[in-house]
Amino acid sequence: MTRTGAYGERFGEFLRLEQAPPSLLSRSLRGTEIAVTETRNHHPVPGLSGSFALEDAYLVSLKLRDYPACEIWEQGRHLKKTDVHAGTTYLYDLKADPRYVIDKPFHSLHFYVPHSALDSLADQSGARRIDALDCRPVGHDDAIVRHIGASLREGLRRPDEANQLFTDHMMLALIAHVAQAYGGFRQTAETGRGALAPWQLARACDKLEADLGGKLPLQAIAAELGLSASHFSRAFRASTGLPPYRWLLHHRVRTAKRLMSAHGVSLSEIAISAGFANQSHFTRVFSAITGVSPGAWRRDALGATSREG
Known part of the structure; x- marks a missing residue:
């Protein structure tokens, strides 16, 4: 064959x-x-x-x-x-x-x-x-x-x-x-318009949050909403300001911040729990989004908690 x-x-x-x-x-x-x-x-x-x-x-x-x-x-x-x-x-x-x-x-x-x-x-x-x-x-x-x-x-x-x-x-x-x-392809004027309905956005975010590793294809999420992948991607960006893959990276960082607020969990464990491939991957993405390394952010966060206590 x-x-x-x-x-x-x-x-x-x-x-x-x-x-x-x-x-x-x-x-x-x-x-x-x-x-x-x-x-x-x-x-x-x-x-x-x-x-x-x-x-x-x-x-x-x-x-x-x-x-x-x-x-x-x-x-x-x-x-x-x-x-x-x-x-x-x-x-x-x-x-x-x-x-x-x-x-x-x-x-x-x-x-x-x-x-x-x-x-x-x-x-x-x-x-x-x-x-x-x-x-x-x-x-x-x-x-x-x-x-x-x-x-x-x-x-x-x-x-x-x-x-x-x-x-x-x-x-x-x-x-x-x-x-x-x-x-010579030309999209219709309506193609780029419109955000997701509130229920669609909520369901899409739920699907993304449930798959921190990002293994779920774009097509699978779009199909749940009755949309094509390209339509869903455009509408999701119109709703959130970010394409789905970038939204997921930011959600991983939010998850990591929550985990780092607790004592006794290593950065490598947090990296895996938040959906990153490894600690190096976690450090690169976290630093790019927040402007500081995970270690520096954690020291500041725990220090602030201690001072408040």
């Missing part, structure tokens, strides 16, 4: 990597798999890359290293030779069997975007479906893809710290941007 889905292990086979490269997966658009994979090799074996299964899907590739004189192939024929520069974005149509000659070190992020994800986005927005993305072999100076890529690289480096809500949020943003920038 032919395996589809150009991400993870299949990308390793495509580039003849010794190990499967790191990837993150989202199913926030009607269960359709959207993924990002980071590939790099400082000492590649020269030769033409492998092939992916032909499918109605695209790769959006953010180049993180210069690749001079890149030989690009499509449909079994040499297409062009071009200098690829770090920071540029290329789009590839997987129906055209894109390949390239591997003959120098490389480093890239690759977003796997099935056409069905673009269809789901259009259907949920009440907009016209996209016929195809613009996959001409030219490099795009795309600041939004660079920003999303930089955010997801943190998750790729520390997968145990990348909660699913964060991955889903970033993938939805990537799909919406790619659809608009390279497919």
Whole structure:
């Protein structure tokens, strides 16, 4: 059986990597798999890359290293030779069997975007479906893809710290941007309006609070409210000022503060209880949100309690 889905292990086979490269997966658009994979090799074996299964899907590739004189192939024929520069974005149509000659070190992020994800986005927005993305072999100076890529690289480096809500949020943003920038997608005016009803917000917050680890997909929370993931994400932000994954981080910090107000519990125990992957993760997030380290905050809080006593 032919395996589809150009991400993870299949990308390793495509580039003849010794190990499967790191990837993150989202199913926030009607269960359709959207993924990002980071590939790099400082000492590649020269030769033409492998092939992916032909499918109605695209790769959006953010180049993180210069690749001079890149030989690009499509449909079994040499297409062009071009200098690829770090920071540029290329789009590839997987129906055209894109390949390239591997003959120098490389480093890239690759977003796997099935056409069905673009269809789901259009259907949920009440907009016209996209016929195809613009996959001409030219490099795009795309600041939004660079920003999303930089955010997801943190998750790729520390997968145990990348909660699913964060991955889903970033993938939805990537799909919406790619659809608009390279497919001519236009959202209807009503799409971005409206907050959650009070009962919806209460139920959403209950679900988030019950899953401090952030393992619950965005789609699962949205489905409880009868909404699409993209609609729920926009409405939740309109209601709270924060996207769901950021709201969860702030709630973890509030939980940690409550736990730190008691004596005798270590910071490592508090980190796990508040939904963080480890104490290091806890310290980075807490410091970024509050401006002080957990230890400093705890000393001040306990000191204030002692003085009041």
